[in-house]
Amino acid sequence: MLAASSETLVEKHARYVLSPWIAQKGARPPVIVRAHGSTLVDADGKEYIDLTAGLVAVNLGHGHAGLAAAIGEQAGRVAFSPPAWGNDRRAELAERLVHLVGWPNGGRAFFTTGGADALDDAAKILRLATGRPKILTAYRSFHGSSAGASSMTGESRRWPAEPGMPGVVHFLAPYPYRSPFSTTDPHEETKRALEHLELILSYEDAERIAAIVLEPIVGSNGIIVYPDGYLAGVRKICDKHGIALVFDEVMTGFGRTGAAFAAHRFGVMPDVIAFAKGVTSAYVPLGGLLLREEIAGYFDDHVLWAGHTYSGHPVAMAAGVATLDAYRDENVFEKGLALEGPLRDGLERLARAHRSIGEVRGVGAFFAIELVKDRKTREPVVPWQGKDTGVMATFNKSLRERGAWVLTRYNFAAIAPPLTIEKGELERGFEALDGALGDLEKALG
Numbered sequence: 114m115l116a117a118s119s120e121t122l123v124e125k126h127a128r129y130v131l132s133p134w135i136a137q138k139g140a141r142p143p144v145i146v147r148a149h150g151s152t153l154v155d156a157d158g159k160e161y162i163d164l165t166a167g168l169v170a171v172n173l174g175h176g177h178a179g180l181a182a183a184i185g186e187q188a189g190r191v192a193f194s195p196p197a198w199g200n201d202r203r204a205e206l207a208e209r210l211v212h213l214v215g216w217p218n219g220g221r222a223f224f225t226t227g228g229a230d231a232l233d234d235a236a237k238i239l240r241l242a243t244g245r246p247k248i249l250t251a252y253r254s255f256h257g258s259s260a261g262a263s264s265m266t267g268e269s270r271r272w273p274a275e276p277g278m279p280g281v282v283h284f285l286a287p288y289p290y291r292s293p294f295s296t297t298d299p300h301e302e303t304k305r306a307l308e309h310l311e312l313i314l315s316y317e318d319a320e321r322i323a324a325i326v327l328e329p330i331v332g333s334n335g336i337i338v339y340p341d342g343y344l345a346g347v348r349k350i351c352d353k354h355g356i357a358l359v360f361d362e363v364m365t366g367f368g369r370t371g372a373a374f375a376a377h378r379f380g381v382m383p384d385v386i387a388f389a390k391g392v393t394s395a396y397v398p399l400g401g402l403l404l405r406e407e408i409a410g411y412f413d414d415h416v417l418w419a420g421h422t423y424s425g426h427p428v429a430m431a432a433g434v435a436t437l438d439a440y441r442d443e444n445v446f447e448k449g450l451a452l453e454g455p456l457r458d459g460l461e462r463l464a465r466a467h468r469s470i471g472e473v474r475g476v477g478a479f480f481a482i483e484l485v486k487d488r489k490t491r492e493p494v495v496p497w498q499g500k501d502t503g504v505m506a507t508f509n510k511s512l513r514e515r516g517a518w519v520l521t522r523y524n525f526a527a528i529a530p531p532l533t534i535e536k537g538e539l540e541r542g543f544e545a546l547d548g549a550l551g552d553l554e555k556a557l558g
């Protein structure tokens with residue numbers, strides 16, 4: 114069979130596929146037909162270094178033969194069984210995930226198809242388990258595109274879903290580079306942010322709050338690492354008021370921060386972890402919730418009013434087990450930690466060469482560069498949630514032409530490659546970034 118030409122594929126894609134989060138006209142992204150390691154290959158054979166692990170998801174890298182074989186084996190053995198009946202791989206994956214978290218009294222897993230439905234179900238489950246109606250989430254957060262998760266989201270991707278799910282209240286969380294609390298001192302930032310959270314609780318009635326849902330590192334809103342003490346402070350506030358703490362670890366889980374979960378990296382244990390992406394290294398759609406036993410046990414005597422056709426889909430379960438095997442056998446979380454130095458050094462080197470980099474931040478293999486017109490005033494190259502004047506389009510086009518995939522939103526770029534990225538691939542990625550930053554600065558004038 115003759116492969117379709119790249120041009121034909123690009124046109125067919127544009128003609129028939131509605132692509133997410135963009136106006137469709139004029140969009141002609143490359144059509145990826147193969148991938149290996151940290152490299153994506155389009156229909157013309159052009160290679161792109163995957164500097165954002167797909168969407169911060171392909172932690173293991175592309176083309177992992179063992180994982181692909183496990184998925185194939187399961188599809189041939191049993192591709193589907195009723196979700197309410199048992200499945201060998203489901204039991205195994207749930208046990209492995211609960212042990213990975215390490216709550217003293219254990220816990221249980223509830224499986225979904227992705228991150229958004231996991232967050233929707235977290236709201237429902239915690240409302241049931243606590244008997245309380247409200248959910249608190251941060252501004253500058255993203256929790257998914259489904260109805261409930263959109264409502265929990267604290268930025269522009271929520272707006273088209275409004276009026277959304279009632280009972281969601283937002284609060285401001287720390288952002289040291291652009292403090293919402295008018296301080297440049299990270300300790301003050303933590304202190305003021307916690308006081309603000311207590312204030313919100315007093316106005317909302319803490320006893321009516323079921324859960325506080327938080328990304329332990331803000332993901333697609335700028336990879337913002339909270340200052341020391343913030344997560345521990347939120348944990349304390351939750352304990353004081355009997356509120357469940359949910360970490361949305363859809364991006365931060367499975368080695369991204371150099372630990373199994375960001376909860377471990379920061380030494381703060383939530384009551385519930387929402388996960389997706391890295392659980393199967395994105396080879397098969399899978400998400401879910403890990404619930405501390407004290408919460409999961411509520412459903413021993415009460416109906417768990419949640420479920421999906423694909424809850425615990427056997428192929429996804431097999432992919433999850435094989436992914437965890439690979440993470441363990443190939444020391445992938447340690448590789449994530451070992452990337453922290455090279456990523457920070459490489460990005461700081463770029464910052465010395467490029468005036469448009471206002472800040473380099475991140476931990477593990479989860480970094481951002483925030484792009485500014487002027488380092489002193491910190492004016493962003495594109496206003497947050499504002500319209501691109503063309504500079505970010507130039508930056509993205511240049512990255513693509515230079516052979517790199519980097520997720521960007523407004524004025525930041527996410528540098529979060531597969532945890533298995535090789536030195537040469539990373540160097541090629543940095544070269545592309547270097548060139549694209551030069552083009553962005555020319556566009557800025």
Ligand SMILES: Cc1ncc(COP(=O)(O)O)c(C=O)c1O
Nearest residue numbers: 227228229255256257332363389
């Ligand atoms: C922190 C976070 N939560 C939830 C989601 C939604 O996950 P999904 O796209 O699998 O629905 C995302 C997606 O990027 C995410 O980054």
